[in-house]
Amino acid sequence: MKVAIIGLGYRLGYLGHVFNEMDPDFEIVGYFDPDPAGMSVLDEHGISPGVQHGSPEDLVKAGGYDLLMIGSPNHLHLDHIRLGLEAGNKIFSEKPIVSTIEQTYALAELMAKHGTERLLVGLVLRYAPLYRDLIKARDDGLLGKIVSVEAAEHIYPYHGAFFMRDWRRYEKWSGSFMLEKCCHDLDLYNGLIGARPERVASFGGRKTFVPENDPRSEGVNDMSLFHRKPSGWNGSDKVFDSDGDIIDYQVAIIEYANGVGMNFHTNLNAPDQFRRFAVFGTKGQAEGDFIRAGFKVTDVLSEATTIDKTYEATALSQHYGADETMAAEVVAHVMKAGPLPVSPLDALEAGILALSMDDARRSRKVIDMRPIWDRYDEALTVKGAVA
Structure with a gap:
């Protein structure tokens, strides 16, 4: 190709x-x-x-x-x-x-x-083996009807410092941290839940990467941890005095059109990072962590573990075995018209949720997303649309 x-x-x-x-x-x-x-x-x-x-x-x-x-x-x-x-x-x-x-x-x-x-x-992450196993468990009926979801993505301090130094520190270029980094996760759970989010509330800000927490103020002069990941276009060396406007922690609660509730949490200063979920259904519970590479499903009535699986890391992938799978399937799609697990509409809808979380955070209000969906749907059916 x-x-x-x-x-x-x-x-x-x-x-x-x-x-x-x-x-x-x-x-x-x-x-x-x-x-x-x-x-x-x-x-x-x-x-x-x-x-x-x-x-x-x-x-x-x-x-x-x-x-x-x-x-x-x-x-x-x-x-x-x-x-x-x-x-x-x-x-x-x-x-x-x-x-x-x-x-x-x-x-x-x-x-x-x-x-x-x-x-x-x-x-x-749509290509990650863990996510595909989660969707299979749902489709096999192991969870029953999904009722609620708890999810999080937390990243190492060096990665958080990268966001404070990179072009992504400005919302005018990145959109926001929630959009830039967490749209992966929001897309996964939108896909799992199978409905659009309708209402969202969110709180967050910057409390870690601020001047008062600069280790140099306590006599720590080795700042190499916070520069481990290089920045690119329009990068900066500033970490705790960054001129960016992104957050370094955020929490949100979401209600979906089918009644499912979800909470989501992100933090840029996790020395023992994780990226995990807990899905609670009428028949079963699913827990997984992309970073710690485990997946477990437990049956409600028998309390038996129906799936208990771990995943081997690959030397090539930065995303839990997903990068090489994505590359292979994209090549197959382009050259032979093979199927893909995610569409641009999925990406747009995950982005709408992320941006609505930020709107809720700034306004400190519960955001009703239905007017956004109405305008979005109207845009998808403009005059001259293809069949």
Whole structure:
């Protein structure tokens, strides 16, 4: 498979390596990025980035690829997706595919015009073996009707410091931390629950990465922990005095249209990080942790453990065995029209939830999401939509 890249950051540099491992015919024919942070990853693995182009338009006009891959900062995704769709390309966009509610409506209108089949999205956790086992347990009836979900994603302090230093520290570029980082998780639970969220409340802010917590104020001069993960475009060295506007902790409660309730918690300063869920159904309980690599299902009536499974880490994947599976299935989809487990509409709906959480956090109000869904649905059926 031949690809062209707009936005050769660390993520697409890494995915270039993964795709290259999964597809012997993989080739990058060209890229556009004025400051390609991911070039070092390609160089490390001996992968050519192809021809450097002076603009996204020049890259697309040159053609010669099967898939246009977009890894630019989030606020630019919409323009780059539009460019590819209007050129008739098949596109892979990193998540989140847009960064605001207004961009969501605009992309929905593009989906109405061009269809959804040519836009793929990098919500990689949909490909994780653990998530697929959770969905199978649901579909096999082991959980009964889902009643409530408890979920969390917490990250190491060095990773949290990365967000305080990277371009993602500004909501004008990232959308928000909840959108940028946690849209993966929100998508998973939207898919599990099988309904749209209708009401959301949320609280959070920044309490860890603030000047009063700078270790140097207590005589700790070794700050290497907080610089372990390099930043890319428009990065900064500031951690506890970051000029960004993202949060470093947030909690939310959500009510879905089918009555399921969920709470979600994220924190950027977890020295023993985890990414886990507990799903409570009328017939069973499911617990899992992507980082600690375990999955368990317990039957209500017998109290017996019906599934107890652990997962082996892979050297290639950064996402619990999901990256290489995603690469293989994306190649199969592009070259042979194979199925995929996630759509751009799933990505848009996860983004709507994340952005609504932030609206609730800022306003300190319960947000009724139904007006958003009404406008979103209207955008998906604009005049001229494809069948």
